[in-house]
Amino acid sequence: MRRGPALLGRTGWLVFAAAAILAxxxxxxxxxxxxxxxxxxxxxxxxxxFGKYLCYALLALALDxxxxxxxxxxxxxxxxxxxxGYCMGMYLMRQIGTRGVYGNAELPDFMVFLNWKxxxxxxxxxxxxxxxxxxxxxxxxxxAAAFGWLAFxxxxxxxxxxxxxxxxxxxxxxxxxxxxxxxxxxxxxxDFKDILGFEIQAPATRLTLYAVTAATLGAAFLLCRFIVTSxxxxxxxxxxxxxxxxxxxxxxxxxxxxxxxxxSAMLCGLAGALYVPQVGIINPxxxxxxxxxxxxxxxxxxxxxxxGGAILGALVVNLAKTWLTDAAPEAWxxxxxxxxxxxxxxxxxxxxxxAARLSPILGRRLVPARSGSDV
Amino acid sequence: MRIVxxxxxxLLLLSLTLLxxxxxxxxxxxxxxxxxxxxxxERARAIETLGASGxxxxxxxxxxxxxxxxxxxxxxRVVIAKDSGAVDPLTGAAVELGGEPERIRVNNRLRGEIxxxxxxxxxxxxxxxQRLEAARAVLHQPDPAGAPVLEQALAAEKDSGVAEALRLAxxxxxxxxxxxxxxxKAIATLADSSDPEIRRxxxxxxxxxxxxxxxxxxxxxxxxxxxxxxxxxxxxxIFQGVSxxxxxxxxxxxxxxxxxxxxxxxxxxxxxIMLGAYTTYVVQEAFRAWLPPAWFGLYLIVAVPxxxxxxxxxxxxxxxxxxxxxxxxxxxxxxxxWGISLMLQQAVRSLFGAPNKEVSNPAWMTGGFDLxxxxxxTWNRVVIIGFSLAVLGLLTLVLRRTSLGLYxxxxxxxxxxxxxxxxxxxxxxMLTFALGSGIAGMAGVALxxxxxxxxxxxxxxxxxxxxxxxxxGVGNLAGTLAGAMGLGITNKLLEPFAGAVLGKILVLVxxxxxxxxxxxxxxxxxxxxxxx
Numbered sequence: 054m055r056r057g058p059a060l061l062g063r064t065g066w067l068v069f070a071a072a073a074i075l076a077x078x079x080x081x082x083x084x085x086x087x088x089x090x091x092x093x094x095x096x097x098x099x100x101x102x103f104g105k106y107l108c109y110a111l112l113a114l115a116l117d118x119x120x121x122x123x124x125x126x127x128x129x130x131x132x133x134x135x136x137x138g139y140c141m142g143m144y145l146m147r148q149i150g151t152r153g154v155y156g157n158a159e160l161p162d163f164m165v166f167l168n169w170k171x172x173x174x175x176x177x178x179x180x181x182x183x184x185x186x187x188x189x190x191x192x193x194x195x196x197a198a199a200f201g202w203l204a205f206x207x208x209x210x211x212x213x214x215x216x217x218x219x220x221x222x223x224x225x226x227x228x229x230x231x232x233x234x235x236x237x238x239x240x241x242x243x244d245f246k247d248i249l250g251f252e253i254q255a256p257a258t259r260l261t262l263y264a265v266t267a268a269t270l271g272a273a274f275l276l277c278r279f280i281v282t283s284x285x286x287x288x289x290x291x292x293x294x295x296x297x298x299x300x301x302x303x304x305x306x307x308x309x310x311x312x313x314x315x316x317s318a319m320l321c322g323l324a325g326a327l328y329v330p331q332v333g334i335i336n337p338x339x340x341x342x343x344x345x346x347x348x349x350x351x352x353x354x355x356x357x358x359x360x361g362g363a364i365l366g367a368l369v370v371n372l373a374k375t376w377l378t379d380a381a382p383e384a385w386x387x388x389x390x391x392x393x394x395x396x397x398x399x400x401x402x403x404x405x406x407x408a409a410r411l412s413p414i415l416g417r418r419l420v421p422a423r424s425g426s427d428v
Numbered sequence: 429m430r431i432v433x434x435x436x437x438x439l440l441l442l443s444l445t446l447l448x449x450x451x452x453x454x455x456x457x458x459x460x461x462x463x464x465x466x467x468x469x470e471r472a473r474a475i476e477t478l479g480a481s482g483x484x485x486x487x488x489x490x491x492x493x494x495x496x497x498x499x500x501x502x503x504x505r506v507v508i509a510k511d512s513g514a515v516d517p518l519t520g521a522a523v524e525l526g527g528e529p530e531r532i533r534v535n536n537r538l539r540g541e542i543x544x545x546x547x548x549x550x551x552x553x554x555x556x557x558q559r560l561e562a563a564r565a566v567l568h569q570p571d572p573a574g575a576p577v578l579e580q581a582l583a584a585e586k587d588s589g590v591a592e593a594l595r596l597a598x599x600x601x602x603x604x605x606x607x608x609x610x611x612x613k614a615i616a617t618l619a620d621s622s623d624p625e626i627r628r629x630x631x632x633x634x635x636x637x638x639x640x641x642x643x644x645x646x647x648x649x650x651x652x653x654x655x656x657x658x659x660x661x662x663x664x665x666i667f668q669g670v671s672x673x674x675x676x677x678x679x680x681x682x683x684x685x686x687x688x689x690x691x692x693x694x695x696x697x698x699x700x701i702m703l704g705a706y707t708t709y710v711v712q713e714a715f716r717a718w719l720p721p722a723w724f725g726l727y728l729i730v731a732v733p734x735x736x737x738x739x740x741x742x743x744x745x746x747x748x749x750x751x752x753x754x755x756x757x758x759x760x761x762x763x764x765x766w767g768i769s770l771m772l773q774q775a776v777r778s779l780f781g782a783p784n785k786e787v788s789n790p791a792w793m794t795g796g797f798d799l800x801x802x803x804x805x806t807w808n809r810v811v812i813i814g815f816s817l818a819v820l821g822l823l824t825l826v827l828r829r830t831s832l833g834l835y836x837x838x839x840x841x842x843x844x845x846x847x848x849x850x851x852x853x854x855x856x857x858m859l860t861f862a863l864g865s866g867i868a869g870m871a872g873v874a875l876x877x878x879x880x881x882x883x884x885x886x887x888x889x890x891x892x893x894x895x896x897x898x899x900x901g902v903g904n905l906a907g908t909l910a911g912a913m914g915l916g917i918t919n920k921l922l923e924p925f926a927g928a929v930l931g932k933i934l935v936l937v938x939x940x941x942x943x944x945x946x947x948x949x950x951x952x953x954x955x956x957x958x959x960x
Binding site: 120203204206207208212213216221227228342349350389394396401 | 693695750753754757758759760761762763764766767768769770771773774775778887891894895898929930932933936937939940941943944945947
């Protein structure tokens, strides 16, 4: 039985392969092969930076899956991201062992500082890498499942959903700022030493983390493409455009939405887990509602409902951010704000939509046909 | 410093001698003779007499004694030495010195007695605060010997607050020494107060008194006090809840218009509040720079319309320039207005700088009054509660009684039909949005009085404002009022048990769960409007 459109068209596969070669061969090659003083050599600090962008791209991909295809604009994706990050952070904290300031093998520094006697239960087993990784997926997944089950069952949609997801991440931010929560309070978790026995600051470790992130992003992209081209994907598109009608036709819209919502949350958790070892810190600021809204602009800039566009948008916006915050720090918020306004006013389909308008043939191959009104 | 105080006391004394107090002079005379006579025994007696006299002039004499300026002349007259000469301690008149006067010496024992005598004398001080302090001092260290003085002071006291303190002090003294019925009566008097010191005293009595009756009475009084304190604490929490609710209400009313009535998700709403707060700052600085200081208290009155206009003009520009192209695309509106909020924040940061700006309360808003048992109501909170209700009332009037209100409601209910009957819907949209933004600006004026004025001011309120509107029910001002007060009071009632942050988290989680059951809020619109 045919599932509908192919996973990727020929142009799509070509672009995918080119991106994979660029990310997994060219960048690592430039970072290691040319002599350190040559102009071709990629400076060492750029590798974790690229890794960070790819984490953001994964985040954007996860949001596009639910916003672009199911019409769920979650403003709480940052919460899932941060939760995944905290799971990884807790593993990394446990790896510090006796090398902390207080040299306590059992407790992280901040707990010694708070005069705690034993490891609180949420921290149990986080010394084991596989457990931490599973938790980085399960914790955001469970939160999304509980939240989504409640919300979709009672048909909370549109802006109401956006607002309460925002309230969720805000509440979590307040909670994680408290020292009593046992996750380092205001300072968060930082000062990591090594991951799986490798020194976390070493160039080789960083390059590996970067490569793992790139590969994960590629795999996540294919997974999302698989979902949106499947029968479930058709249902999602249909309910995005006319949810009541889909429900009357006998489909469980709540179930379909819940599935992608949980999957998206898990992808966000994964992005967070990959992000933390590369930037070296996780703190409650990651829960800030503003961060989650920013993800939406990455997706919107690239082109909503295209998956590839979300990745492109995240990369473009963050490259611009890095460049501008350095070149003209005052101007960055103006640019970001203007981007929000101009994209929504003039480029409702983002960069990919613009490309499609400029070059109809290329556009048709890159941007899947969309129907219905924007939600 | 002490000299200055001494001089001030002399001046007071001079003014007091004009009052018909001269009769006391005779009482102080023998004491002065005792002081002049020499022996420490006589001096102690003199201090005792002075302390019990209740005469303000005794204060001056005793102070002079501790400062070593009280002198005795060759002819056994007591004078107070001044830089310019000597004065008579009773009349304040200058005295011709016949020969070198001798300082009246005191030892440590006398010093202690002078302290005690002064403390008692302060009960008669012309300064209300000093009398109150003296009464409290007795309360903290009740001394049975001081009872007659207290009674004397109580009889002369005109101020009800000081009289109350004196009664309590007297009761505390009686508790130490009186007979059984007097003690029981004293306990009953003490039970009326919430002073922690009295609870300590009663606790001591309840533990150590000899008679079981007194023990029981003290325990009962403690129970009454605890119960009353609980009630006061509850009332205080509710007041603070109403106060927080009024802040939430102010922050949310504008949003109730732009989001509730127009359906625009205005993420820049918080920045409208911020603009209002910065307008207040500018108006304040203008008053400081160009107008006489006496007018400064009026700046806030001027700031209210100024804040409204600033935010309303910016709001109208945003509606015409951006939002009108996005009607019907709620999520896109959310993103675009978020962009506006970022730009406004950065614009204000570039103009005024990132640090907080200082906005001061005008004199008529500072201070407060003690309502009951340490529960102080500050004026700025009272003003803000009143202001928020006034704004809500005014807005209701505008919506119900003006033609603009009629147009707004018509366009909300059926845009096409409204256009058909000739209502300029585009203009109404602009005015509605300007109205909502302007109200947010007025909220900013009020909020500048109780919080920091910084470029991030708006971000503090944005989540809360949406919560209030969503909780109360979209498109319903009564719902907004109920939502704001409900959230504010719940928050403050939770605080004593859960702490400020956890209380807030619980409220947020509560709202999230509440939305699941009433997705359209407390006061949901019924009928077909729900589906659109």
